[in-house]
Amino acid sequence: MTTHQSISSEQPIVSEVQLHGAVSSESSELKPGENLMVPDFDGIVSNGEFEAVSGFDPTRAVTEGIGEAVVSPDDLKDLPDAASTAYLMAETVCGADDRIRITPASGNPWRWICKLFITFPDNAKFVGTGWFIGARTVMTAGHCVYSKANGGWAKSIEVVPGMDGNSRPYGSQVGTSFRSVNGWIQDSKPEFDYGAIILPNCNLGNTVGWFGFANLSDASLKNLFVNTSGYPADKPFGTQWFNAGSISDVQDRKIYYMIDTMGGQSGSPVWRLLNGERHAVGVHAYGGCPNSATRITKPVFDNMLAWRNIPC
Template identity: 55%
Template sequence: MLDAWYAEFADPTTIALARQQPSISQTTAEVVIGKDDRIQVNNTTAYPWRTICSLIMTARDGSRWIGTGWLVGPRTVITAGHCVYMHRHGGWAKSIEVIPGRNGSRRPYGSCIATSFRSVKGWTRKKRRSHDYGAIILPRNCAYGNRLGYFGYANLSHFSLLGLTVNLSGYPGDKPRGTQWWHARRIKWVTSRRLVYNIDTAGGQSGAPVWRLRNGKRHVVGIHTNGSASGNSATRIAKPVFKNIKKWKHV
């Protein structure tokens, strides 16, 4: 399966080629920049890796896609907007299977099927890259966050973000299926709604957390969405994003 980025931004020919030749998918969605420095997370039952979720999305038209999300509350998983709402495939996803701490064929915490989602009008109506974020609301009997913990998140200033070393971990489609991979580098460019970095990623990592580690505490500052040879990028947790995550956290 391909990253949900293709559901939104790729033409049918590119999608067909990417399905036939996986290497093509890494040149358009998310990118390994230079040498591939990603490191596999072997113990996905340790914090914070267990709070990072492999996603399998089923769109309204029946097509299936992959992505990444992260727990931010008892039943709330944050991800990219294009993972929950696919304009060219019927809008809101029909369902998303959420698999926290997945490690290949092993699912240490099982999985849950979600059918309740959130995003913002800037994404669902206007398809703005700057508003590419959303949330998955898990069923009440699937409060993973109470068992596994969850990430903090922060709205940092431009100057605090520029040059900050950040971490990114998720489920890339170019590695063995269902394995989690991590990498870290500095943020090289900051706008009012975007973060750009040279962290290596690949299709399947849309929605992954981009977080800082300081004094033993982890705060997500961006939601990974896409990339190019000049840099991969995230939706910045700016003030409006922070407010929406706070609202969705305890739905």
């Protein structure tokens, strides 16, 4: 049986069976979180809901078929996406680009989503996206917090919630404490590509708020309407962009969709809106049309809960 005990970054990685074992960038061991699950919502007749974003066409999002990726590398500016640290397939636009800019980004849930400025030990700098799951915990992709190619754990990550161009309505905090799991730290397995930033205190999270998250069954996820928003590098600096669609394929540790994304959105939340409540069901990380996210399974959920509950 897979074990999920927490270990420190200074202990040896033990075996394949501990792929979801939580790993810290610090020397002290993590305390395991309580085994608490949100309801699966099976039996409720609902495909989820799209966020009400002006200019977004939900009809097209439902009916969009598989198209060719439209990638414009010449449009990418400033820092590269953190996905390039692991030679991953860049996030891609699937068919016609119908992403919608979120401006201002100071309302819910947009202010829960953060622009990340990442510096690794070799001083290489990248960008990514994160999202609050607790007062001092920002969820993101594993490759945003740990890169073997760039020296291991990030040296620092500046977290800017609700960034809108040059506007930083809530300021920022710099995190130097990070979390991920053995499956990413040891073997860079895409299905274990998730991690978290632990901020110095709870001030920023308590100001902006955070997402819920859920472990849903295969049946609940299949064809579910989901939303995502983040900070693509092909758009004007510091701007947040939204898109939505349905989950087309559900695997044991991954979910797939034709939702438009671009480099810089590594780590973005993929969430279900239902009856006014927002629960993330995946951590966006990969392109290819369909694009994909690390699925929030029970072990992922348990690790997220432990990371969320780190005290102030």
